Amino acid sequence: MTPAGFLLGKSRWTLPELIFWAVAIGAYFAFPRRHLLLNEIAVLGLFALSLDLILGYAGIVSLGHAAFFGAGAYTAGLFAKHVMGEPVTGLIVSAGVSAILGFAASFMVLRGTDLTRLMVTLGVALVLYELANHLDWITGGADGMLGVVMKPILGLFAFNFRGSTAYLYSLTVLFLAFLLARRVVHSPFGLSLRAVKENQLRASSVGIAPARRIVAIYTLAAAYAGTAGALLTQTTQFVSLEVLDFTRSADALLVLVIGGAGYLYGGLIGAIVFKLLKDALSIASPAYWLFWMGIFLVILVLVGRDRLMGWPRAAAERIAAYLPGRKR
Amino acid sequence: MTAALETFGLSKAFGGFQAVSDVSLTVEQGSRHALIGPNGAGKTTLINLLTGVLKPTSGTILLEGQPITTLPAHERVRRGVARTFQVNQLFPDLTPLETVGLAVSERHGGGSSWWRRLGSDSGVLDEAADVLTRMRLSDVMTVPTSSLPYGKQRLLEIAVALACRPRLLLLDEPAAGVPEGERHEILDIVAGLPAEVTVLLIEHDMDLVFSFANRISVLVQGRLFADGTPGVVGNDPRVRTVYLGEEADG
Numbered sequence: 001m002t003p004a005g006f007l008l009g010k011s012r013w014t015l016p017e018l019i020f021w022a023v024a025i026g027a028y029f030a031f032p033r034r035h036l037l038l039n040e041i042a043v044l045g046l047f048a049l050s051l052d053l054i055l056g057y058a059g060i061v062s063l064g065h066a067a068f069f070g071a072g073a074y075t076a077g078l079f080a081k082h083v084m085g086e087p088v089t090g091l092i093v094s095a096g097v098s099a100i101l102g103f104a105a106s107f108m109v110l111r112g113t114d115l116t117r118l119m120v121t122l123g124v125a126l127v128l129y130e131l132a133n134h135l136d137w138i139t140g141g142a143d144g145m146l147g148v149v150m151k152p153i154l155g156l157f158a159f160n161f162r163g164s165t166a167y168l169y170s171l172t173v174l175f176l177a178f179l180l181a182r183r184v185v186h187s188p189f190g191l192s193l194r195a196v197k198e199n200q201l202r203a204s205s206v207g208i209a210p211a212r213r214i215v216a217i218y219t220l221a222a223a224y225a226g227t228a229g230a231l232l233t234q235t236t237q238f239v240s241l242e243v244l245d246f247t248r249s250a251d252a253l254l255v256l257v258i259g260g261a262g263y264l265y266g267g268l269i270g271a272i273v274f275k276l277l278k279d280a281l282s283i284a285s286p287a288y289w290l291f292w293m294g295i296f297l298v299i300l301v302l303v304g305r306d307r308l309m310g311w312p313r314a315a316a317e318r319i320a321a322y323l324p325g326r327k328r
Numbered sequence: 329m330t331a332a333l334e335t336f337g338l339s340k341a342f343g344g345f346q347a348v349s350d351v352s353l354t355v356e357q358g359s360r361h362a363l364i365g366p367n368g369a370g371k372t373t374l375i376n377l378l379t380g381v382l383k384p385t386s387g388t389i390l391l392e393g394q395p396i397t398t399l400p401a402h403e404r405v406r407r408g409v410a411r412t413f414q415v416n417q418l419f420p421d422l423t424p425l426e427t428v429g430l431a432v433s434e435r436h437g438g439g440s441s442w443w444r445r446l447g448s449d450s451g452v453l454d455e456a457a458d459v460l461t462r463m464r465l466s467d468v469m470t471v472p473t474s475s476l477p478y479g480k481q482r483l484l485e486i487a488v489a490l491a492c493r494p495r496l497l498l499l500d501e502p503a504a505g506v507p508e509g510e511r512h513e514i515l516d517i518v519a520g521l522p523a524e525v526t527v528l529l530i531e532h533d534m535d536l537v538f539s540f541a542n543r544i545s546v547l548v549q550g551r552l553f554a555d556g557t558p559g560v561v562g563n564d565p566r567v568r569t570v571y572l573g574e575e576a577d578g
Contacts, residue, residue, distance in 0.1 A: 205401055
């Protein structure tokens with residue numbers, strides 16, 4: 001195989017990928033009563049994809065990724081309330097605000113170990129949470145922000161109570177964001193990120209400035225998280241402190257643990273499994289759900305992030321090896 | 329002619345331990361300069377200071393007459409300093425093609441392009457393939473680095489450094505830990521390095537040092553102990569006692 005063929009082959013679309021997106025669209029028709037749940041999955045999937053960009057590709061652990069999700073969610077709410085109710089405009093504005101926040105915060109995760117990064121990201125999210133809590137004349141505080149009314153998307157498609165428009169809207173945004181992420185991770189920039197993740201010493205010894213790459217991907221990931229937050233606000237027409245909650249950050253991490261990090265689909269597959277499991281278990285017994293959550297956290301700490309993430313990925317690759325269309 | 333590299337009073341202390349003290353060293357343009365000394369003499373620390381991995385406690389470093397003392401590591405690479413590591417510093421999950429390609433595309437200025445598809449720049453690919461061929465790695469260039477035999481990984485260390493197209497190459501024990509049977513491959517490559525590249529080599533193998541170097545500096549306990557041509561250093565009785573003698577005993 002030629003060098004070009006080998007490298008280009010890595011970014012070629014595979015059959016399992018096409019099936020995945022066909023299923024995502026097919027779900028709209030197959031489960032007409034579950035559009036609200038499907039929408040939640042798409043939003044969580046985008047949020048987890050955002051975390052995957054920094055965790056799976058740049059190796060930055062975060063326990064406070066909800067900071068950017070929440071910033072986007074509140075921006076979308078405020079924008080709809082005070083400026084205009086057109087969702088796509090609000091989405092872009094929210095992504096921009098979160099990106100600015102992410103850019104500023106990225107300088108705090110440049111150095112340090114995983115532990116310091118966990119603490120710093122956690123700290124930023126806590127600060128935002130308390131800010132949103134205390135600035136209740138803007139955010140509605142603990143009661144949440146009421147009066148968020150969305151206009152039809154691009155003036156054409158109105159939201160409905162069944163969540164049909166919402167799911168198609170979120171899925172479209174997710175797909176576009178995914179296309180961009182796919183392009184980015186298969187670019188020279190994406191490869192250099194993996195280099196920085198695997199060995200920062202060697203990366204800087206071949207002329208890569210690790211700091212700039214980390215700032216860039218962290219900013220992009222924050223924009224993605226902000227977009228996910230804005231989608232939640234727009235499709236539910238409500239914002240509460242929950243968008244900045246610690247459990248939201250932890251959920252994203254769990255989703256990646258379930259789906260595996262570093263191949264883009266982990267966040268999406270993880271979101272599906274996580275939401276369906278949560279949905280099923282919380283109907284069966286809410287306490288049981290928390291039990292499993294606890295199990296997950298224990299395994300996460302005991303087994304370790306990297307090994308834990310390797311398993312689902314290895315399993316997926318083993319399965320994918322039997323599927324046609326996949327070039328190894 | 330300006331020296332390729334000069335240091336003035338270069339020192340590095342870790343807490344109370346003086347790893348490198350007051351080293352003033354000149355590496356001439358195009359020379360084959362060996363840096364020898366007993367274990368713990370500060371050789372690797374010195375390389376780390378020269379490449380920007382560590383910041384010196386005091387002293388100055390000039391690269392071709394320009395001060396680089398405070399430049400970060402990646403800037404020094406851009407100015408033509410590349411190195412290999414005594415202990416492999418590679419990207420385990422990347423292939424040699426990707427590893428070398430990274431270095432080449434970084435030098436071409438395309439390393440941060442985020443829209444271009446990987447593998448679409450034939451200029452970078454051809455150059456990477458060329459380096460890999462010269463380093464006898466072309467048959468394994470699409471195999472993940474972590475599954476390469478150790479000797480091949482050592483070759484990849486040199487390949488990545490060469491892909492940076494250095495004017496000054498720092499080799500930190502390139503053949504360290506390589507089984508006897510594969511050693512000659514690495515030594516051949518070191519001996520066949522382009523003449524215009526200045527090479528500073530750390531090595532324990534005295535046969536290699538004396539066959540390769542046209543200048544030798546001896547570092548003992550962080551200080552420059554002796555410095556000169558192989559003939560002078562090899563016959564210096566002090567060097568024979570503290571270093572060569574010790575080597576013969578060990």
